[in-house]
Amino acid sequence: MENRKGVIAVNKMLKECGIVNITEVPLELLVAGRGPLIRYKEIKGADGRIVFGEKRNAIITINSKIEYEGKRRFTIAHELGHFEMHKNISVHNDDDLTLNNFKYGNQEAEANQFAAELLMPEKLFKEECNRKKFSPDLLRQLSEKFNSSITSVAYRFLEIGNHPIFVFNSCNNKVRYWKKTEGYYLKVKDITNLAPPIDSVAAEFFNDGTIYRKEDSAQEINKSTWFETGKYDNAESFFEYCIVTPKYNTVLSIVWQC
Ligand SMILES: [Zn+2]
Incomplete structure (x- = not known):
């Protein structure tokens, strides 16, 4: 059966927080509400990192050199996914490969699914594609609408798009x-x-x-x-x-x- 752990964790979190429309809540505020601290710092060789503390709270570090807001948001959402689902890890680094589903461990796939569902909820994404013909312009429109990188939009489209x-x-x-x-x-x-x-x-x-x-x-x-x-x-x-x-x-x- 398809692994839906990421989607389930997003829905559980939103329910716990009483959030109906996630696109109206700033991402960093949501993270703060769940517990982890976010800080921005240059990290060599990684885009994001999560370090769990003793009481299972965590610090999420996002590379301050990330240039695009869409990529920064996806990285934050991916780390939040680890926080919500993977309490067994203590320190974890993410780079281009883990964030793009290239290094395929289960936990990476789950964190990417979590990030995709959080930033581009399936229902809204499908509504946005409805009756539109596939083109690079459609991907650009979706990227703008969901404030996400064109790359993450392309992967999302591959999974749930209409073409x-x-x-x-x-x-x-x-x-x-x-x-x-x-x-x-x-x-x-x-x-x-x-x-x-x-x-x-x-x-x-x-x-x-x-x-x-x-x-x-x-x-x-x-x-x-x-x-x-x-x-x-x-x-x-x-x-x-x-x-x-x-x-x-x-x-x-x-x-x-x-
Ligand atoms: Zn990861």
Whole structure:
């Protein structure tokens, strides 16, 4: 059965606090109300950290060098998830990998599910997508509406959006991993740990630094770019939208069919 521990913990917490609409409560106030102290400090090699004290209260440290509010909020919510669910840990650090579901321990998946449900509640997220066609603009609208990073919105969309998508994560010109909407069957080429496909938009960034303008961010590609194809396959239209983070040399490719 699917692990819903993160979602259950959010609902329990909101009920205990008497919160009906979480989007109306400032996140830091909520954390303070639950007990942990938040402080901002430069942390080398991590975005967030939680340290439990003797009486099971905790200090949450958030890296003061995080540039984007969406990422800061997601990190805070992830640490709050550890606080609510994982009282067995004493010290825990989070980085790009744990926060993006790359290092997959159960507790990381639970804390990410907690953060996603807290910041982008399923019901509101689905309402927001309702009858809208998938596009990079829709992801940007959702990111603004939920004050969350475009990356976390993309993963949320993959899980509960109204159109199936694939997400490929590449770093330093190598595909690290990919995920897809459940039940969406396309056979991905054997690319993990290799350079992104030569005709992909991700490869354009790694090869010559191309980053498309907002208006051009949905680039048409072939099905065969990322997927195995058969004889009758190529009439379909596929698109790739790359979320590029030059600072970390990473590209998140969102791929979908029209
Ligand atoms: Zn964590």
